Amino acid sequence: MPELPEVESVRQGLEHLVVGKRIKAVNVLWDNIIKDPSVDTFKRQIIGQRIESVGRRGKFLLFELTSDMLISHLRMEGKFKVETSEAPLTKHTHVLFSLDDGTELRYLDVRKFGKMSLTPKLSAFEHPSLRDLGPEPFETSLTDDHLHRFLKKRQRSIKSCLLDQKMVTGIGNIYADEILFRAKVHPERQANTLTPDDIALLKEAIVSIMTQAVASGGTTIRTYANAYGQEGSYQSQLKVYGKTGEPCPNCHTPFVKGKVAQRGTHYCPVCQT
Ligand SMILES: [Zn+2]
Numbered sequence: 001m002p003e004l005p006e007v008e009s010v011r012q013g014l015e016h017l018v019v020g021k022r023i024k025a026v027n028v029l030w031d032n033i034i035k036d037p038s039v040d041t042f043k044r045q046i047i048g049q050r051i052e053s054v055g056r057r058g059k060f061l062l063f064e065l066t067s068d069m070l071i072s073h074l075r076m077e078g079k080f081k082v083e084t085s086e087a088p089l090t091k092h093t094h095v096l097f098s099l100d101d102g103t104e105l106r107y108l109d110v111r112k113f114g115k116m117s118l119t120p121k122l123s124a125f126e127h128p129s130l131r132d133l134g135p136e137p138f139e140t141s142l143t144d145d146h147l148h149r150f151l152k153k154r155q156r157s158i159k160s161c162l163l164d165q166k167m168v169t170g171i172g173n174i175y176a177d178e179i180l181f182r183a184k185v186h187p188e189r190q191a192n193t194l195t196p197d198d199i200a201l202l203k204e205a206i207v208s209i210m211t212q213a214v215a216s217g218g219t220t221i222r223t224y225a226n227a228y229g230q231e232g233s234y235q236s237q238l239k240v241y242g243k244t245g246e247p248c249p250n251c252h253t254p255f256v257k258g259k260v261a262q263r264g265t266h267y268c269p270v271c272q273t
Contacts, residue, residue, distance in 0.1 A: 004170025006218035015054045017082040021099040022050045030094035035115040058169030069124035071117040078114030133169040137210035154191035160261035179205040181240040186272040187260045240266045
């Protein structure tokens with residue numbers, strides 16, 4: 001699943017390709033991609049609007065239009081492409097936005113799990129998809145105190161809290177493992193047992209890992225690529241994710257993989273406590 005760095009790379013690619021263009025027509029080939037409003041209302045409302053900017057909040061892409069916000073979540077395999085209207089469609093193309101310069105913004109999704117919502121832009125951050133999201137890793141509202149207040153009430157694992165978009169938005173399975181390895185915190189550690197020192201290390205790890213991953217254009221595992229077909233390169237910097245059996249660079253103990261928060265979880269059984 002694309003996490004914040006991959007969605008940010010998609011956003012940057014799209015920004016150059018679609019901003020300033022007007023939506024002339026829309027064709028929805030798989031209705032379930034449109035979460036709200038109804039497909040008919042979605043189509044009627046979006047036609048004629050201009051794409052003013054492409055933003056992002058956590059793992060959501062935010063297309064700011066003339067009066068509405070198009071909120072898009074790529075989920076497992078969603079992708080946007082900008083192509084000429086003559087380019088052949090693949091069977092995985094589900095939504096087509098015809099733009100006024102003759103190109104089409106196309107949404108492709110092998111698994112069909114992605115979702116789009118259209119909502120008035122002035123109240124977009126009150127939409128159910130966005131209203132409960134916590135701070136981004138790069139926002140000043142992500143403080144040790146914010147993490148402490150969130151974690152002290154939680155008896156579940158710290159890994160599940162890192163995946164919880166209400167604590168910090170944008171982190172998924174790959175970066176949660178990398179963050180916990182850097183912070184030397186065991187993924188199964190009960191969240192409310194983290195000390196102030198642990199929390200300070202965790203916050204530092206969240207900011208530094210996510211900053212480096214964004215700078216690298218994200219991680220390319222399986223099929224992720226941005227709208228230009230460019231792939232991220234952070235996979236060469238991964239320390240623990242996917243390294244089961246390889247020696248920990250700190251203590252040479254082989255990394256292990258277990259299941260935490262229902263997700264495959266990689267960690268060093270010695271360094272992470
Ligand atoms: Zn180790």
